[in-house]
Amino acid sequence: MKPLTQLGVFGNPIEHSLSPRIHSLFAQAQQEHVNYQRYLATSGRFSRSVAQFFCHGGRGANVTLPFKQDAARLVTQLTERAQLAGAVNTLISSKSGQLVGDNTDGEGLAIDLENKxxxxxxxxxxxxxxxxxxxxxxxxxxxxxxxxxxxxxxxxxxxxxxxxxxxxxxxxxxxxxxxxxxxxxxxxxxxxxxxxxxxxxxxxxxxxxxxxxxxxxxxxxxxxxxxxxxxxxxxxxxxxxxxxGLGMLVEQAASSYQLWMGGERPDTTSVMSELRKSS
The missing domain is CATH 3.40.50.720 (NAD(P)-binding Rossmann-like Domain)
Known part of the structure; x- marks a missing residue:
């Protein structure tokens, strides 16, 4: 059995987030074991909350409003597209111990626009x-x-x-x-x-x-x-x-998931269908 991977999303508010459902569906399809949780953060404790998450074994996390620009200032390394965006929606714990910030929002939109x-x-x-x-x-x-x-x-x-x-x-x-x-x-x-x-x-x-x-x-x-x-x-x-923007949400999530887990990018068609049925 593959080990359990700790993932999550930080934001405020956060209870409405579909990300746990989306990543659970990705994990099921890929036959991987993922624990993806919501984390309610505050402006004064955002950096500490992120640090605690990764110190306790987190592999990766998403960041949503209003902390995407805070996340860009927090990381030790920014990808080129995160630097251009001035914002981070994906945090990755690298093997060297660095915290890498990426932004998959633009890619998610571009893929969904092409799909449609x-x-x-x-x-x-x-x-x-x-x-x-x-x-x-x-x-x-x-x-x-x-x-x-x-x-x-x-x-x-x-x-x-x-x-x-x-x-x-x-x-x-x-x-x-x-x-x-x-x-x-x-x-x-x-x-x-x-x-x-x-x-x-x-x-x-x-x-x-x-x-x-x-x-x-x-x-x-x-x-x-x-x-x-x-x-x-x-x-x-x-x-x-x-x-x-549901398609963009799912596509950017698939890009994040692949960055964390490696391997093939998750198929998004069945996930979109499942979310539309349950909405």
Missing amino acids: GFKVSGRSLTIFGAGGSARGILPLLLAQQPKHLYLINRTVEKAEALKSELKALGLAEANLVQVLSSASAIEEPVELLINATSSSLTGQCLTLPPILADDACGYDLMYAAKPTVFMHQLTQVGCKKVSD
Whole structure:
């Protein structure tokens, strides 16, 4: 019998997290023995909680809101994509004793967009929000060479600062980013819209671009049992392909699981199906 691997997720709030269920399903499919637990952390004790977890035999952990940037400052080594994101969602205890920080959010989104046939390359993209969620996905999206990428944030200075940081880190594609305070200023048909704000949690509607392409697609990083507010908005204006972020959640989790456990990347199709059935 394979040994038991201790994994977990740190966040606040954390009781709603689907991560234990997802990783349990991965472990069952891979015939591996995993104990994946939720850990409620506080800002004053986050680093101590993480240290205790790894001192007691933890192999790896996920980090969710609001600690992803704290985790980036905590680790002894950052992967290139975590450095670009300025945030960590995956902690790995290396054989040399170092704590490595990675970010699988962008990869998870890129894989899910491809699975759903939502193309990025050569298309006009609009991303709402310039916070941690946007930081995690921007480098991967820009690497796919969109035609234009509009970054919409009410506080333009925050979005400009994010663009400048990416350029300073050597991401040449950051020059593609056009910062706007409102999507109403976009003058071309938009082909892919991504909501990286918390608007769907608060029930807030976003101002959409005035022109959508006939085959426009929409993606909300939030996930829920029913269509989100953002998805409903897009459907009302004729957008035929919309999705929530459950697929991204599962795909980024599969990437984390492979980093911890090695071997083949877990199959996500059956896990997605199981989660949709139980939601």
